[in-house]
Amino acid sequence: xxxxxxSPRHEVTEMGQEVTLRxxxxxxHNSLFWYRQTxxxxxxxxxxxxxxxxxxxxxxxxxxxxxKMPNASFSTLKxxxxxxxxxxxxxxxxxxxxxTVTGELFFGEGSRxxxx
Amino acid sequence: xxxxxxxxxxxxxxxxxxxxxNCTYSDRVSQSFFWYRxxxxxxxxxxxxxxxxxxxxxxxxxxxxxKASQYVSLLIRDSQPSDSATYLCAVFLGGxxxxxxxxxxxxxxxx
Numbered sequence: 001x002x003x004x005x006x007s008p009r010h011e012v013t014e015m016g017q018e019v020t021l022r023x024x025x026x027x028x029h030n031s032l033f034w035y036r037q038t039x040x041x042x043x044x045x046x047x048x049x050x051x052x053x054x055x056x057x058x059x060x061x062x063x064x065x066x067x068k069m070p071n072a073s074f075s076t077l078k079x080x081x082x083x084x085x086x087x088x089x090x091x092x093x094x095x096x097x098x099x100t101v102t103g104e105l106f107f108g109e110g111s112r113x114x115x116x
Numbered sequence: 117x118x119x120x121x122x123x124x125x126x127x128x129x130x131x132x133x134x135x136x137x138n139c140t141y142s143d144r145v146s147q148s149f150f151w152y153r154x155x156x157x158x159x160x161x162x163x164x165x166x167x168x169x170x171x172x173x174x175x176x177x178x179x180x181x182x183k184a185s186q187y188v189s190l191l192i193r194d195s196q197p198s199d200s201a202t203y204l205c206a207v208f209l210g211g212x213x214x215x216x217x218x219x220x221x222x223x224x225x226x227x
Contacts, residue, residue: 035217042219043160043204056214091159103150103208103215107159 002026004108006092012114018080021111024073025094033093033105034067034077043091049075082115089113119143120207122218130226135192137221139205142186148208149181151190154220155201164190195225 005024013019025032033048047057049069057067064083069075079086089112093105121140129135137151148167152160166172166179166188178191188207192199202220209216 033215043217045214045216048214103148103165103206104162105160105215107161109159 004092004094004106006090006108006111008111009109010112010114012116013082014116015083016081017115018078019082019086019113019115021077021090021092021113023075023077023092023108025075025092026106027073029094029096029106030072031095032069032075033095034075035091035093035107036088037091037110038088046077046090079113082113084115087113087115118218119209119216120205120218122203122205122221124219125222126224127221128224128226129195131195131197133195133225135195135199135223135225137190137192137203137205137223139188139190139207139218140186141188141205141207143207143209144186146186146207146209149179149188150206150208150215151177151179151188152204152206152217153201154204160204160217192223195223197225197227199223200225 007022031050034046035043037043046059047067052069067077089110091107091110093107095105119142151164153163154160164177164179166181169181172179176193180189202222204220205218206215
């Protein structure tokens, strides 16, 4: 079975540009999570969806960040405008409905974002 | 106080030794605890979960939980160079209904 699929794997952009990261969760999983990982702050939860509905977006840093999940097989994380401090690896993860209790998240390979 | 705290390391152990990784958490109502392993440049993968006080063993791995002390640990017996990775402690915060990760402890196992 295919795991969580993220694209692009690497993105280099200039400050002020719009960045869109994409994620396809594992088929049958109905919870989807966006995390950001940096050396200083570790793995931070940005937002998570359950059955395509955003449940907790308290981790979204500011209005420049937005996330959508139009259907069960696709989600996007958008940064507009991007800033150098947004440089990080962005992970998408999915799980079954009780994933937050079981803690068994399946992570994609991540999207490494560099904002110059 | 951070919600989940880990020593960043690196923790260096020789091959065949026991590696002990520790984690403390702040939310007293947390009920679910997890250890993820992350190889350099890769994504995290779940290796252990523990929900009750005491020890849980799975092969060379043993997770230990002490809710009174708000402390979780992971022991790796007979450490192998292939165990060299960053180990992330994760806690499901019941009050906030979300899974929070520590910053991880880097483990180096030398041949």
